[in-house]
Amino acid sequence: MSEKRIIRIGLLGFGVVGQGVWKNIEKNRQALEFRLGAQLDITQVVVKNTTKQREVAVPAECYSDDPSRVVDNPDIDIVCELMGGTGEALELTRRALKQGKIVVTANKALICEHGEELFAIAHQNGGHYFYEASVAGGIPIIKTIREALVANRFKLIFGILNGTSNYILTRMEREGLSFDATLGDARQLGYVEADEALDLDGIDAAHKAVILAYLAHGKWVKLEDIICEGIRQISGDDIAMAGQLGYKIKLLAVIARDFEANQLSVRLHPALIAKSEVIAGVDEVYNGVSVTGDVVGTTVLIGRGAGQDATSSSVISDIADAVFMIQGAPKPVISEEDEQVYRQLADGLELADPSALEGRYYVRIHVKDESGVLAKISNILAEHSISCATVNQQELEDGSALIMVTTHASNETAIAAAKDALSVEAIVLEQPVSFRIFEPGC
């Protein structure tokens, strides 16, 4: 390995997200440091209790209960504020940004309430405030709006920004449960924040809507000036009735800009939305955001909106952007040695033999409609160790028939051989056609 610059990171707070950042940087450290062209060192982890047992193993010397060892430490390149809340987090973020530091945060409440001040401090002092993880967890909505869709003006942004309420609505819909019964389950699963109003009264999602409105339109909106309604009033009857009419009920954030009137509408409320809309299909704890730009049209992003790993993926993405900023180049400078390390990684990688592909298949066989034809086809499939999951025979107008089969797990070689064997049978009228069944979960 060549000598790479060491980037020193300080974590403020080491709860679920903080531990996720540590764990996931360790997990993919080699690939990550190659991509960044730098070494990452989490130098300090500031916690209230330095001796508490935690899930990830951190060297004792990294812990400190003194935030100044991160915030006021000239050796720290990147400050990650993962403590949450709007008290001490505000003080420490202010202090770090005043010193021109780069601060990465997942703290939506803090940005919503104090973003205008904090971005101004960053700007005045040459610091930077990164917040991908604050909206929609692992979904890169901030980067998408700010960078990927930089050519656009945004007529409409809407979506599902709170996973807990979406989980409750999904279970109410699927199982016909009441709000109270589902809430009980969600609490037991640990999905509901300690302050339940954040999830149930829409406040968490409204924080995120305010952040997106600023990002897309440069305007800070106050929470008290917008419609913010939660999900407590939604009954099973409402969901059933909506379903009958072709709708789902979702808790939607809406940021709509009328360019002619130069007006912005920001709101957060339950809404009936047609089942045919992609966002209506975003269920369980997933989040989804639909962005309509005047150039790109509508783009939808769906993914995990919360949780240790998804959120830390976004924090690490911000850390990566910060590293490029610190190094003065958005792309890593790759040394010959690095290139060799990476090549070794990719060189060991083999292209899988396409003929070894396994899975389920659909096969269509056009046959003469004679007695015993299905038995004959079945036998040929069985001879190739192909077991049928479903079989369907259909008469065609000309008196011939289609046999359409889906198989249990099989493979390319068996299917190809069976098709060849079938095609030479007198009862088979044309070369059978097969398609693979794709099951991403498998």
Next chain:
Amino acid sequence: MSEKRIIRIGLLGFGVVGQGVWKNIEKNRQALEFRLGAQLDITQVVVKNTTKQREVAVPAECYSDDPSRVVDNPDIDIVCELMGGTGEALELTRRALKQGKIVVTANKALICEHGEELFAIAHQNGGHYFYEASVAGGIPIIKTIREALVANRFKLIFGILNGTSNYILTRMEREGLSFDATLGDARQLGYVEADEALDLDGIDAAHKAVILAYLAHGKWVKLEDIICEGIRQISGDDIAMAGQLGYKIKLLAVIARDFEANQLSVRLHPALIAKSEVIAGVDEVYNGVSVTGDVVGTTVLIGRGAGQDATSSSVISDIADAVFMIQGAPKPVISEEDEQVYRQLADGLELADPSALEGRYYVRIHVKDESGVLAKISNILAEHSISCATVNQQELEDGSALIMVTTHASNETAIAAAKDALSVEAIVLEQPVSFRIFEPGC
């Protein structure tokens, strides 16, 4: 306006995408230049025929039929290769990259066939090769994999990468049309490339799969080494049968990595995919990509995969990244004057009055089940100028009833007043509940 650096751009080719880049930079120039902290100047447009009439008005002095005025011109900061093909485009891209230039491209065939050489040339000479627009049009899949999901290793990437074939499959499914009939329509709409094999035999999507495989795994795969099957064999019977079994048939690109065996499978073929999968719901000319990372879980991006505006949105996004790279900072340096211009833009922006919101509503009213109750409710709604689209009355076990109404266009004030009026009626048992109906198309 303060003096900003002028970034000079040369376009090679001025067809659909090239004209889109010109048009859309002009359209949002003020916002774009503010975001970039630089002035954009499309200095040269290289075309075969400099006098041909085109849809966008370009000053005559910008045109040239000599590519060296872009490729070998030291004043040009960014070369956009939008001519397509693998002949002259290869030569010119090589020449530009050898001079350390930044080249932005939408040319998937060129990257697929010559990417390994071109990226090496860029790397050796300090040039850069940007290609967001080459895969999935306006969907920021390159930036998402490379930057937003930098913390991840990618177990599975799959999706729909060709809009034309997806349009054909969608119409076959919805209208029960044959492949040939739908193809005829697609041709008439101008959706099918001149070389039909690109769309119909999966070659276009396979090019994109090869690019994504390189991006995610650092390995160049040859088109001839992978399964590449198009949609010509799919019949209406297949689609109907798949539908009965709970599947849709989609032309899928699949990039699956087995980290234990260190094997990579790259393929492009029609597949049956469960309707419950988000990607199965991506219809018409839309593209969609599902990315499963080992940290973030599954993230899905859906959007326009082709077309002048969507593709130019991605080209402009690459131009923006190039501008940040040239200026040596990923964020614009904002002058006081700029700040004032931007503030004027945002300051003029008013927050819409929430009570002026208009739209359709769902209203649930819990009533005594007496004769004439529906008439009474209807009258009160009518008095508030609320017109019903659907009305549903349901008896409850305790003998009371629910009246559930959806309205035609109404507004917040009318709905609130009607709910207040309803709530004081003796037949109304509790405060009525209403939810907005959200129609993003409106």
